[in-house]
Amino acid sequence: MKIFQREQRSLFGEILDWMLTPLLLLWPVSLALTWLVAQSIATKPFDRALEFNVQALAQYVAAQNGRVAFNLTRPAREVLRADDSDLVYYQVMGPRAEFVSGERDFPLPSEDELPQVGEVKLRDDEMRGLDLRVAYTWVRLDLPGSPTALVQVAETREKRSILATEIIKGVMLPQLVILPLAVLLVWLALVRGIQPLSKLEERIRQRKPDDLSPLDDKAVPLEVAPLVSSVNDLLTRLKDSIATQKRFLADAAHQLKTPLAGLRMQADLAQREGSDADALKQSLHQIARSSIRATHTVNQLLALARAETSGKTIVRQPCDLAALTMEAIQDSLPRAMDKRLDLGYDGVEPGAPGVTLRGNPTLLKEMVRNLLDNAIAYTPSSAESPGVITARVLADPFGGVLVLQVEDSGPGIPEGERELVLQPFYRALGTGVDGSGLGLPIVLEIARQHGAGIAIEDARPGQVPPGTRVSVRFVVSQDAEEDATARVQEAL
Secondary structure (H helix, E strand, O other): OOOOOOOOOOHHHHHHHHHHHHHHHHHHHHHHHHHHHHHHHHHHHHHHHHHHHHHHHHOOEEEEOOEEEEOOOHHHHHHHHOOOOOOEEEEEEOOOOOEEEEOOOOOOOOOOOOOOEOOOEEEEEEEOOEEEEEEEEEEEOOOOOOOEEEEEEEEEOHHHHHHHHHHHHHHHHHHHHHHHHHHHHHHHHHHHHHHHHHHHHHHHHOOOOOOOOOOOHHHOOOOOHHHHHHHHHHHHHHHHHHHHHHHHHHHHHHHHHHHHHHHHHHHHHHOOOOOOHHHHHHHHHHHHHHHHHHHHHHHHHHHHHHHHHHHHHOOOEEEEHHHHHHHHHHHHHHHHHHOOOEEEEOOOOOOOOOOEEEEOHHHHHHHHHHHHHHHHHHOOOOOOOOOEEEEEEEEEOOOOEEEEEEEEOOOOOOHHHOOHHHOOOOOOOOOOOOOOOOHHHHHHHHHHHOOOEEEEEOOOOOOOOOOEEEEEEEEOOHHHHHHHHHHHHHHO
């Protein structure tokens, strides 16, 4: 559980954090590195002075009367020890480690170290609780066996520390002034860099609610241009959607206005004085017809709205398209029989391989019902020449294709109007059939939500009438087929 996570993150604050945090973290690292470099710089000149002193003392070591002698006068020794900051020590040891001059408790080099005549070496050591820097060398004596004497000079580290501290001060004090200035400059740079976003926000806030024109992507930084482009694309789609809704509402109002006006007119005619029973019965018949038309239009509008708003929230499950088609045929039989139409099914049986797809059974059945209603409405029929309507489901389990077809023996749809009839409220002229013009648009929307395509063609090319065949082609997923097989096995 993220207790301390903020719901909204500040882009300004996040960029500022990512810029200042490394800067503040690197400052102590810079301080440590500067201290190490300052120590190295401060040590070198004093080490050279120690080397010079030990070489100078080595010149006063000689052999006299078979013994080691150190011929350094007392004033010279006092000058050697004269230092304002550090203490200077020296020691001269004979070839048999006998003490010759200097401090007796001066620490000796490591016993494993071999004497190297004439070479000055340096080491860190400790004496009397003080840290020392020691320079030492060996001097060859003019005695039998070529013995060597050890000469050492040491001083405390006070001058080194003082010089290193001065170097640190010279480097870090300017940084203490520059660091706050750098933070201020970074903050000002971010404020200036964020200003185009603030101006963009201000332009958007000043827009009127009905202003869906694209934003100017040339007045924003290059990094923000893709975001503005995406917003412009959204505004364009929103504008098209609003225009479609307005057109839909206008067409719906127009479609409902006619039956409602008919209802009002027939009601006024029925209420006139002197109307006989036949006129009243005729008015009631017209009122019933208009109410049926209005009810059908409202139901079609609701079906289209339900299909359009389902979107990605559609509940999908394995559906047997052949079984759904047969159910829709049974529901439409009474209306077909009233018009003396021959309504039947010709296709694969329910449960056959490849007949199952993942979809919403309610919407799929609504799609089949609208295709049948459209065919029933536009197919002429009589006792002498009954019309024929056939629903068909074709399955290709190997190709993963499932096709629903509804064909009739009606007058057909001219090729130039086959795209238009898929638009809401469009009806072919000259048919004399009452309708809302929403049947095929509902079919198109449901098919689109199931990833299917629609094709309209003549059922009997070259004949009169040519009839109409509407084909809906689905791509069947393997998962749907596996779910259907599993359900059949469970039932068995």
